[in-house]
Amino acid sequence: METPDDLYYTKEHCWVKEEGDQVRWGITDFAQSELGDVIFVEFPAVGEKVNRGERIGDVESIKTVSNLYAPLTGTVIAVNTALNKSPEFINQSPYGDGWICLMQPDSSEDIGGLLDVAQYIELIQAGQ
Amino acid sequence: MKSLPLAHLHQSRGARMGVFADWQVPIFFSRIRDEYFACRETFGLFDVSHLGKLFLRGQDSRALLKLTACRALDGISPGRGRYMFFLNHRGGIVDGVMVFPKNEGFWILTNAGAKERVFQWLHTQAGQKKMVVDVEDRTDRLFLFSLQGPASSRAISEFFCRPLSDLLRFSMSEAAHGGSEFLISRMSYSREDGFEIMGDRDCAGSLWENWLDFTHRNDGTVCGFGVRDLLRFEAAYPLYGQEMEETVNPLELGRENLIDWGKGEFIGRQALLMEQKQGSKKKLVGFEIDGKRIPRYGFPIQNRQGTPCGHITSGNYSFSLRKNLAMGFLSRPNWDIGQELLISVPRTKVLARIVPLPFTKDRVW
Numbered sequence: 266m267e268t269p270d271d272l273y274y275t276k277e278h279c280w281v282k283e284e285g286d287q288v289r290w291g292i293t294d295f296a297q298s299e300l301g302d303v304i305f306v307e308f309p310a311v312g313e314k315v316n317r318g319e320r321i322g323d324v325e326s327i328k329t330v331s332n333l334y335a336p337l338t339g340t341v342i343a344v345n346t347a348l349n350k351s352p353e354f355i356n357q358s359p360y361g362d363g364w365i366c367l368m369q370p371d372s373s374e375d376i377g378g379l380l381d382v383a384q385y386i387e388l389i390q391a392g393q
Numbered sequence: 394m395k396s397l398p399l400a401h402l403h404q405s406r407g408a409r410m411g412v413f414a415d416w417q418v419p420i421f422f423s424r425i426r427d428e429y430f431a432c433r434e435t436f437g438l439f440d441v442s443h444l445g446k447l448f449l450r451g452q453d454s455r456a457l458l459k460l461t462a463c464r465a466l467d468g469i470s471p472g473r474g475r476y477m478f479f480l481n482h483r484g485g486i487v488d489g490v491m492v493f494p495k496n497e498g499f500w501i502l503t504n505a506g507a508k509e510r511v512f513q514w515l516h517t518q519a520g521q522k523k524m525v526v527d528v529e530d531r532t533d534r535l536f537l538f539s540l541q542g543p544a545s546s547r548a549i550s551e552f553f554c555r556p557l558s559d560l561l562r563f564s565m566s567e568a569a570h571g572g573s574e575f576l577i578s579r580m581s582y583s584r585e586d587g588f589e590i591m592g593d594r595d596c597a598g599s600l601w602e603n604w605l606d607f608t609h610r611n612d613g614t615v616c617g618f619g620v621r622d623l624l625r626f627e628a629a630y631p632l633y634g635q636e637m638e639e640t641v642n643p644l645e646l647g648r649e650n651l652i653d654w655g656k657g658e659f660i661g662r663q664a665l666l667m668e669q670k671q672g673s674k675k676k677l678v679g680f681e682i683d684g685k686r687i688p689r690y691g692f693p694i695q696n697r698q699g700t701p702c703g704h705i706t707s708g709n710y711s712f713s714l715r716k717n718l719a720m721g722f723l724s725r726p727n728w729d730i731g732q733e734l735l736i737s738v739p740r741t742k743v744l745a746r747i748v749p750l751p752f753t754k755d756r757v758w
Contacts (some may be wrong), residue, residue: 281456298409299409301409301420301421301424301619302423302425302426304687304710305686305687323739325685325686327425327619327687327709327710328411328420328425330686330687330739353426355423
């Protein structure tokens, strides 16, 4: 199970990466392995204002459908439209080609409220 | 919660475990997609020990099956088996089972979630008719493995070093391996060739390990219940608790071919005759779905005028047909092939067209 130590995480199993004053995020390796084969992603709209913890989309797999929750409060800058054609990128490369969304957070300080890798690993282990 | 006898082995091999019919089972070992194509192109190996394994014997056992099953066992040669429904007095399905005559008795393989009900049903009916039978639940003493796929005949023949490719479909035979005896049957829930191996639970671990080695050396794949459900869904085989329930009868499932009207009286016959005369009020149909949302169990269906007219029983994505498909019950008169309907999925509705079942046809084997 891959959990890179240069990322932030949410309790809803999203990873968040700082890229200048923007953040890129997707679902974690743990989340994709729980979901199984992903076949569809419903994205938030580009330009949409979203609030931390708000449901802003879905990831549908063969097994189940899982909600996507905004990891931070801010504005959606871009979504990974490559997933429309190749949703399996989420399974194959959850931290790379399988990214989901690029956001402009309202406050750069909010990211400090997310989990670090140790806290996230602890969260996963507590749930198993 | 019940556990497969080899659950610890499956977990140690990296299986993602989940719950099915109150059993803790492997959902997938690698990827459902990979397991699916193994079953379509070579073969997949499954542990299906959760299935109910009853043995019926006693002087009235044949008479009890004649009373409780809507399909006849008469006239089938030794070693052959049949899929059949046990019905309640309203014609509703107690379970769909495989029955194999064997050594003065009958093996009855049931759905996992229906085993207790079948067991009680047979006991109750035998008691009411004062029949001399013994129904033994051997589920916990036995394991059951399954192979599905076009190469399964070659695989099982090589593994047991005997030509099992000549075993007829819906037949049972015996084979030995490592000093132990096993029962081999040839069925399919995938519309591919398929075999089952049943034996004493004490032999399960070593046989499974041997099968795993053989599978990996022969381009097969160990598979979980995710792909099992997808294969049976594409083949439109009903699953207990989804398509099959005690409130659903074989006519509503479109399985009149599994009713032997001429076999004499059986439980549920009068109710089925009445339904046949009046016409069914609901029917199981298949859907092709527009878009990428998968309708799942219980999702409501409405016609283009917005009137509720049914519900989904199963939905999935077909890797080979490359589309989302579903099955569900529709009320009369909404079930013409080609008719368009709307299915509610979370936060939206999707367009669906009624298509013939099954979604996949039998392969030649």
